Amino acid sequence: MEERGFVLGTLLAGGAPAPAGLVGGPSCQAALTALAAQPRSLRAATLADLIALLRAPVPAGIERVHPGWLRERLDPEPTPVLRAITDELPVEVRRIATEILVSRGEPGGAPPLAHPPGRVIELRRAVFADLVPLAGSAGPPGPEARALMELSFAAVEEAIEMRGAATMGASLRGAPAPVLAQAAAGMGGRLGRALLEAARPTDPSEQPGERDRARVLVSAAAGEDWAPLAMRLGLRALAVALNAEGGDAAAAVAQRLPPALGRRLIALAAAPWG
Numbered sequence: 001m002e003e004r005g006f007v008l009g010t011l012l013a014g015g016a017p018a019p020a021g022l023v024g025g026p027s028c029q030a031a032l033t034a035l036a037a038q039p040r041s042l043r044a045a046t047l048a049d050l051i052a053l054l055r056a057p058v059p060a061g062i063e064r065v066h067p068g069w070l071r072e073r074l075d076p077e078p079t080p081v082l083r084a085i086t087d088e089l090p091v092e093v094r095r096i097a098t099e100i101l102v103s104r105g106e107p108g109g110a111p112p113l114a115h116p117p118g119r120v121i122e123l124r125r126a127v128f129a130d131l132v133p134l135a136g137s138a139g140p141p142g143p144e145a146r147a148l149m150e151l152s153f154a155a156v157e158e159a160i161e162m163r164g165a166a167t168m169g170a171s172l173r174g175a176p177a178p179v180l181a182q183a184a185a186g187m188g189g190r191l192g193r194a195l196l197e198a199a200r201p202t203d204p205s206e207q208p209g210e211r212d213r214a215r216v217l218v219s220a221a222a223g224e225d226w227a228p229l230a231m232r233l234g235l236r237a238l239a240v241a242l243n244a245e246g247g248d249a250a251a252a253v254a255q256r257l258p259p260a261l262g263r264r265l266i267a268l269a270a271a272p273w274g
Contacts, residue, residue, distance in 0.1 A: 057120075057125055057128075058125075058128045059133040059134065060134065060135045060136035060139060061133055061135030061136065061139060061149070062089065062090060062131065062134070063092040064092075065256075066255060066257055066258060066262070067095075067153075068259045068262075069259055069262070070096045071099075072259060073128060073131075074086070074093075074097055074127070077127065082097055082100065082101065085120060085123045131255060132252050132255065133248075134149055134256075139252065140245065140247060140249045140252040141249070142242070142244070142245025142246070142247075144242060144245055145242060145245055149252070156256045156257060157231070159234075160231060160235060160257075161191060161231050161234050162190070162191065162230075163233075163234040163237050164191075164229065164231060164232065164233030164234030164236075164237065165187055165190075165198070165234075166195070166198035167198070167214045167217055167218065167236075167237045168183060168187070168195050168198075168230070168233055169195035169198025169199035170198045170199070171211060171214035171217070172195075172199045173198075173199055173201060174201070175199070180196060183195055186229075187229070214237075217236045217237055220236060221233050221236060227261070227264075231261070235261065235265050235268055236268055238253070238265065239271075242265075243269055250265055250266055251266060253265060254266050
């Protein structure tokens with residue numbers, strides 16, 4: 001979203017080159033160069049799309065955002081503001097607002113106070129400004145992130161743990177059977193089976209590179225204790241995959257996780273090794 005804002009600002013300024021040190025990096029410059037080569041009508045349409053996206057009161061797909069992220073933004077708001085900004089939003093958002101109101105001893109179903117529509121839009125933008133779209137044309141572009149948008153919150157975490165187990169298995173290809181059995185037993189259940197499946201030999205031409213990449217991730221996660229091993233490895237492997245998809249992929253998937261795990265994913269995606 002930050003890059004889209006930069007592109008929009010540059011277009012509104014007449015397409016002037018970006019001063020050194022500003023947020024516009026290679027991807028922004030590539031987008032501006034590509035747009036400059038397009039017909040004026042297409043540039044105008046792109047400009048209109050960017051304005052609509054960045055002026056949206058709430059990000060598309062807000063109902064897919066994990067309740068933890070929504071609660072962080074809604075809980076500090078005074079009751080009148082909370083009622084106003086969540087009125088007519090998707091039921092998933094209103095449910096969090098009702099829980100907050102009930103915890104304050106307020107009637108959850110009371111109608112909001114009347115506010116000018118423009119003011120409500122401004123308040124919504126302020127409260128939800130740092131959330132990225134999870135749906136529509138501005139949603140995550142790549143298949144990895146899009147697939148995770150369609151899962152339940154619990155299923156997203158499970159998918160990441162399964163990825164972690166598979167990463168451990170890939171790192172152990174060629175290891176003795178007792179080593180594999182011990183690793184699988186340590187994860188147990190479905191995760192252990194996923195580890196053993198991933199540890200099976202594959203195409204000899206592909207195995208060394210994939211195994212070496214998996215070992216790098218396992219080594220990076222060694223000694224950490226902020227989550228079970230499968231989750232730590234899964235988030236690292238996912239961060240690498242989402243970086244390859246570009247855009248706001250990591251931030252979008254992070255919003256499908258509890259905030260603590262989501263922030264870990266964002267930090268891992270921003271790390272140099274990712």
